[in-house]
Amino acid sequence: MRVFTAALATETNTFSPIAIDRRAFEASLYSGPGEHPATPTLCTAPITVGREVCAREGWTLIEGSASWADPAGLIARGTYEELRDEILGQLQAALPVDGVVLGLHGAMVAQGYDDPEGDLLTRVRQIVGPDVLVCAELDPHSHLTAKRVAAANFFVVFKEFPHTDFVDRARDLWGIAVRTLKGEITPVMSVFDCRMIDIFPTSKQPMRGFVDRLYALEKSEPGVLSLSVIHGFMAGDVPEMGTKVIAVTDGDAAAGAALAERLGRELFAMRGTFMVAQVDEKAAVDAAVAAPVGPVVIADVWDNPGGGTAGDATVILAELIARGITDVAVGTIWDPIAVQICMAAGEGAVIPLRFGAKSAPHTGNPIDQTVTVNRIVCDAQMRFGESYAPFGDAAWISFAGIDVILNSTRAQSFDPSLFSALGIDPKTRKILLIKSTNHFYDSFSKIAAEIIYCAAGKPYPNTPKTTPYRKARRDIWPMVENPWG
Template identity: 90%
Template sequence: MRVFTAALATETNTFSPIAIDKRAFEASLYARPGEHPATPTLCTAPITVGREVCAREGWTLIEGSASWADPAGLVARATFEELRDEILDQLRAAMPVDAVVLGLHGAMVAQGYDDPEGDLLSRVRDIVGPDVLVCAELDPHSHLTARRVAAANFFVVFKEFPHIDFVDRARDLWSIAVRALKGEIKPVMSVFDCRMIDVFPTSKQPMRGFVDKLYALEKSEPGLLSLSVIHGFMAGDVPELGTKIIAVTDNNPGKGAAFAETLGRELFDMRGTFMVKQVDEKVAVDAALAAPKGPVVIADVWDNPGGGTAGDATVILAELIARGVTDVAVGTVWDPIAVQICMAAGEGAEIPLRFGAKSAPHTGDPIDKLVTVRRLVRNAEMRFGESFAPFGDAVWISFDGIDVILNSTRAQSFDPSLFSVMGIEPTSRKILLIKSTNHFYDSFSKIAAEIVYCSAGKPYPNTPATTPYRKARRTIWPMVENPWA
């Protein structure tokens, strides 16, 4: 067997002012054929798992390029077309192949392309023809379009949010592909539109129980190969925005459709109950100060670079400063210019510095302080499950009993190693202020005395009922109360 694999991924917040070009991919991951490291990134696990599988089976794995950019705004048209065409040219050169196994995110939007992944998959199908297996792993915060479904044999989607299972789901993807290539099964995909958009953290009920049910059904139900929830990505203004269920069966589309609809309507009935309670910055600081011990993690949930925002909002930090709170560590505030200034000043320097709140309205005001530059780290990385997430050149500054990490590559706060790699022991601080919606939970919950979810400012379009969409359909909940009417 000859199998082609490649990856092209980012998550696009169409409301974000931060444009994406080739440099953004190079800053996060751009690996030419054979250059992908042994450790996978969030959307490239099909490549690293594929190496193991094909070595075991004695098959030939032809690797194409792998590209990942941290979430932001629209991808430049020329950048998408260059990266897409690079993979397509590699596929043409690899022909004939028996299968194409891709790592995608599913929420990319490029200038002139509402559905880049659908465009890529359709072109892949045109190259390989109707009989070659085409499949991909997707992030649940994606858009499942009719064009993608028509082009692929099947998708497997991360089940967990936080996405701690991206390697496990890549193994599921390859397991189904191997069985299909050996003629043991014929995977077919059924999709149900839940007619809603919501946020579904699996770190709490009711989504925890729902996902556990999916795992149980996959194990117990004959002929049911995979169940997935496409959560949707509410910051992506695209025509097919929304939550959907995917059921992959062994050549039984009727059974798959029935399972997908039953589960989809069950999910719809729980709409609006999934997210944890969020408080404003004043209540968040009150709660942290009242806690008997630390560290108390304040999660700035909507200034989340993982959702395409800048990660430079200062609303919560300003509240802490105004109230004279100390014993605080902040990770991170994105400000490449401030990082450059600190790098030039050097460790131990005391300098006046303005940082933060440069990217967009409703993110607070820049902070002006006399700061001490404590530590400089080039090409800093933190852990994220089995992978590493870069946050660029980074600086630890301190002032008035508060430590702040400034970073040059946007990244959400995945793991406490964000602090320790900079020389800050996170468990020694009373308050940790981080920027993430839910990916932080798996690791930070292990050290946190308490977690406070804070909705501060308006860096992210987090209320679909009032978000000024121009392309997204308005026939789903919560845009309408009853989309089934």
């Protein structure tokens, strides 16, 4: 067997002012054919897992390019087309192939393209023809369009949020692909539109129990190959935004459709109950100060670079400074200019510095402090499950009992190693201020005495009922109370 694999992925917040070009992909991950590192990024596990599978099966794996950019705003049209056409050219050169296994995200939007993944998959299908297997792994925070469903044989989606399972789901994807190519199964995909948009953390109930049921059903239901929930991505203003359920069965589309609908209606019945409670910056600081022991993690949930924001909001930090709170470590504030200034000054320098709150309104004001530059690290990175997430050149500065990590490549706070990478022991601080909606939970919960979810400022369009969408459908909850009426 000859199988082609490649990856092209990012998550687009269409409301974000941060434009994406090729440099953004190169800053996070760009690997030419055969050059992907041994460890996967969030959306490139089909490549690394494919190496294991094809070596075991004695098959030929043809690797194309792998590109990942940290979430931000719209991708430049020329950048998307260039990266797309690289992969298509590599696929054309690899023909004939028996299968195509891709790593995608599913919430990419480019200038002139509301559905880049649908565009890419359609072009792949046109190259390989109707009889070659085409499948992909997706992030659940994506848009499942009719165009994508028509072009692919099946999708497998991460089940967990935080996305701790992206390698396991890549193994599921390849498991189904191998059985299909051997003629053992015929996967068909059924999709149910839940007519809603919500946020579904699996670190708490009720989504924890729902996902555990998906795992159980995959094992117990005859003919069920895979079950997935497309959560949807509310910051993507595209026509087919929303939550959907995918059932992949062995040749039984009717059974898959019935199961997907049953699960989808169960999700809809629980709408509005999934997200953890959030408090404002004043209540968050009150709770952190009152906690008897640390570390207390304050998660700045909506200034989350993983959702396409800048990650430079200062609302919570300003509250801590105003109250004279000490024993605080902040990871991170995105400010490439401030990092450059710190690098020029050098370690040990004491300098006046303005940083943060430069990207967008409603994110606070820049911070002006005389700071000590404690450490500079070039090309810093942190752990994320079985992978590493780069956060660029970084500087550890301190002032008035507060430590702040400034970074030059936007990245959400996945793991406490973001602090230790700069020389800070996060377990020794009373308060850790981080930027992430929920991906932080798996790792930070292991060291945190308490976790506080804080909604501060307005860096992210987190209220679909009032978000000024121009393209997204308005016939789903919570835009309407009863989309089934």
